Amino acid sequence: MISILVLLPLLGAAAALLAATIHRPRLAYAAGFLSLAATLVAASCWRSCLAGGGAIHESVGGWSEPLGIGLTLDGLGWIGIIVLVGISLFIYGHIVAEGHSPPSVVFFFLLAVAGMVGLILADDIFNMFVMFEILSLASYLLIAVKGSGRAFYASLRYLILSTVGMTFFLLGIFVLYRETGVLSLSLIAEAIRARGATPGIAVAAAAILAGIGTRAAFFPFHGWLAEAHSQAPHPISALLSGVLLNSGWFVMVRMMPIFPLLSLSTIFEVLGPFTAFFGACGALLVTDKKKILAMSSIAQMGILLTAFAGMGGTELQDSLLAAAALYQMMSHALAKSLLFLSLGILFSAEGPCPIRSFRELFRQMPLLSLCICVGVLSLVGLPLFGGFPGKRVISEAAGDSPFSSFLGGASVATVAAFLRWCFLLWNASPHRRVDRQDERGNLFGERDAKRNTTAPHRIAEEERGDQEANLSEKGEITEGACCRNPKEKGWFSTWGIFLPSLFLACGCLLVGWMPRLGLAVFTSFLGLRLESEEIPPLFAPAALLETMGILMGGVVLWRVTLQPRVEAALDRFRRRFFGLDSATLAVMGGFVALAAFLWRWPIPP
Amino acid sequence: MNEILVGLLFVIGIGGTILKPNLLYKIISLSIAHSSVIILFLLLGARAGSEAPILTDGARKIVDPTVQALMLTAIVVGVCVTALALVLAVRLYRIYGTLDLGEIEKRIAEEEQ
Numbered sequence: 001m002i003s004i005l006v007l008l009p010l011l012g013a014a015a016a017l018l019a020a021t022i023h024r025p026r027l028a029y030a031a032g033f034l035s036l037a038a039t040l041v042a043a044s045c046w047r048s049c050l051a052g053g054g055a056i057h058e059s060v061g062g063w064s065e066p067l068g069i070g071l072t073l074d075g076l077g078w079i080g081i082i083v084l085v086g087i088s089l090f091i092y093g094h095i096v097a098e099g100h101s102p103p104s105v106v107f108f109f110l111l112a113v114a115g116m117v118g119l120i121l122a123d124d125i126f127n128m129f130v131m132f133e134i135l136s137l138a139s140y141l142l143i144a145v146k147g148s149g150r151a152f153y154a155s156l157r158y159l160i161l162s163t164v165g166m167t168f169f170l171l172g173i174f175v176l177y178r179e180t181g182v183l184s185l186s187l188i189a190e191a192i193r194a195r196g197a198t199p200g201i202a203v204a205a206a207a208i209l210a211g212i213g214t215r216a217a218f219f220p221f222h223g224w225l226a227e228a229h230s231q232a233p234h235p236i237s238a239l240l241s242g243v244l245l246n247s248g249w250f251v252m253v254r255m256m257p258i259f260p261l262l263s264l265s266t267i268f269e270v271l272g273p274f275t276a277f278f279g280a281c282g283a284l285l286v287t288d289k290k291k292i293l294a295m296s297s298i299a300q301m302g303i304l305l306t307a308f309a310g311m312g313g314t315e316l317q318d319s320l321l322a323a324a325a326l327y328q329m330m331s332h333a334l335a336k337s338l339l340f341l342s343l344g345i346l347f348s349a350e351g352p353c354p355i356r357s358f359r360e361l362f363r364q365m366p367l368l369s370l371c372i373c374v375g376v377l378s379l380v381g382l383p384l385f386g387g388f389p390g391k392r393v394i395s396e397a398a399g400d401s402p403f404s405s406f407l408g409g410a411s412v413a414t415v416a417a418f419l420r421w422c423f424l425l426w427n428a429s430p431h432r433r434v435d436r437q438d439e440r441g442n443l444f445g446e447r448d449a450k451r452n453t454t455a456p457h458r459i460a461e462e463e464r465g466d467q468e469a470n471l472s473e474k475g476e477i478t479e480g481a482c483c484r485n486p487k488e489k490g491w492f493s494t495w496g497i498f499l500p501s502l503f504l505a506c507g508c509l510l511v512g513w514m515p516r517l518g519l520a521v522f523t524s525f526l527g528l529r530l531e532s533e534e535i536p537p538l539f540a541p542a543a544l545l546e547t548m549g550i551l552m553g554g555v556v557l558w559r560v561t562l563q564p565r566v567e568a569a570l571d572r573f574r575r576r577f578f579g580l581d582s583a584t585l586a587v588m589g590g591f592v593a594l595a596a597f598l599w600r601w602p603i604p605p
Numbered sequence: 606m607n608e609i610l611v612g613l614l615f616v617i618g619i620g621g622t623i624l625k626p627n628l629l630y631k632i633i634s635l636s637i638a639h640s641s642v643i644i645l646f647l648l649l650g651a652r653a654g655s656e657a658p659i660l661t662d663g664a665r666k667i668v669d670p671t672v673q674a675l676m677l678t679a680i681v682v683g684v685c686v687t688a689l690a691l692v693l694a695v696r697l698y699r700i701y702g703t704l705d706l707g708e709i710e711k712r713i714a715e716e717e718q
Contacts, residue, residue, distance in 0.1 A: 067671050126675055133682045140689055149700035150713055156693040160622060163635050163686055170642045170679060171615075177672075178649055577714035580706060584623045 002058045002071045005081065006118045008039045013110035020103035028103035029096045032110055036089045039117065043081050050075045052527045057123070066182040070123035075526040076326065077120045080250050083330050084243050087337050088113050090500035094341050095235045097497035105145055112138035112239065116247045124184045125173050128251060129166065132215060136162050139240060143232040154231035157580050158224040164587050165214025165221060172207030175200050189258045202598035205259045210591040212255065216248025217298050218305060219275040220590030223583025229294035234344030237290060241297045242337035246329050249304050256308060263601050267594065269309035273398065273406035275302030280413035284561060285570055292421045293339055296379060299410055300332045303391060306398050306407065321397055323522035328390025331378055331511050335386060338375040338504040342368060345497055359426065368498065371505040376418050378508040381411060383539060383547060386508040389515035392543055408550065415554020416561065607648055614641035628694045628704045632687060639683045643676050
């Protein structure tokens, strides 16, 4: 019965493809919307069963436990499905309101959502592999939709790195199957507990971590993320960065109890803050708006990873950190999708013309700039916004380890990076050629694959000449297009495109306003047992002072990076393009390092 | 002994992905690495017996059928991924005129400046 949650998006995908073959794109859009909404409705049917820590198991096809396909829906997974499918519904609304995506994009979108739901529900390890691959295949195609050379490169880079990671994952499954003979997660955990931590299990753990790390972008395995998320179309970036990346966290939650005796928490203590620091510094270094958001995703995944470090042998389910990490994941998903969707609106904005810069645009669309502010402040972690409570609890829990200063550094660098991002947005100019790319014939429109493309996003240099040449190639995008009467396009296309961003912004605010209430609701829903009977005070003066300190540090850092000498040094660093080979080497090196560490110190000292 | 050879195949596959500049060689090496893990699984399954898992008169010494089922799935996944990778390689060739990844990356880095 739970499998209906995976079936509904798949049925929607099939219906969309069918509608595409009979040339009815609106039917395809409607089918997609209906299937996503139906998934949410179906998921909410189980709310009462799961409140207080219940779980529902199902064996697909009647093949039961040791070797069959198992699905489990527990409280954590339920919240995950509701949040992530809900956010993808909003992103889907944005895609439909934009209106120029072919139904094939709807098909792959729904396939990706189906894979993600299957991943969250999966209870046996091979099913996880299959769902990962479904997710990946849909993502490779979604990234390459634009049809530019750089998009193809980003997709191929993601493909190769992800396949290497999945090969390691498969290797891990092999070792686990050889040692235990079962595939179901709970039975594997029992078998490992019975045997103890052999070196084989250590290698399996390293391989599986390498596989999951490649999907969820931990430090050595992150090489695909910047290119992939920046070259995809804007709503697809929102899906990839806000939704699909976070589903990797759920897999980690499922995997952690399998290796109870290994010193995985030591690894996460080091890797989590370092990933956060690395992502935040990376966001500071790059100049492309979407790449800044992508690197900040790496930083947020690092923060989520640090939550595992606080476990120290107990399962994640049994502590407050589970609720806090879930909260953080929710706020990151909301805020990141919001920012990418706002970028999508800004770059395709057609308002009263001529629009020379975003300053004028912000004056005309004040609500949108408010949404962007909410998103940025939520990611930075200001109190009263979504990112604050989760980050607070996680950094308190990680407070005693020597690497916690990395987390503070990551916060400071994130503030500086987002200040930079806001100013990039402020000074940029819309109607750039690149952003019209998807209107000119994408991968599925099969037009003109020989086009030699595209200057990427630049900061403030604008080539009007390019734009002129472009406009003459395809007559529809003329200067007059932006003066078109909004009424011609219909209510939904003009205003409907704002609605998803508005809802996401409201979500960010909602998550942040009553954090203690929210955390209490989560902990009671998940049935967690807390050590202390209440949630630690979040708005304590120490916390607020720390936030003020982080903000000031971020502003100082940002001013420092604006100095010409520092800018020149950073520019020289930016010119080094880290190729695919070094990224693959990093994945391999990461696996070897993890395996060596776990072999040498299987049990924490 | 067999497993050591297959491990060698895996190393060759991943090494080829890293070391070979040509896109097609990279994709072939990736496929080799994927196949090596599949062969590892099949070797594991063959420990239980050596006959095909088809039930004729009672169970004899058949290979482990679970492994065969899992690997069918993995092979299909590998085929899909390889096909998609080849399509991307063809598109990249049409746009950049070369299959050399270093060359393509150099052009992309230049575009970025």
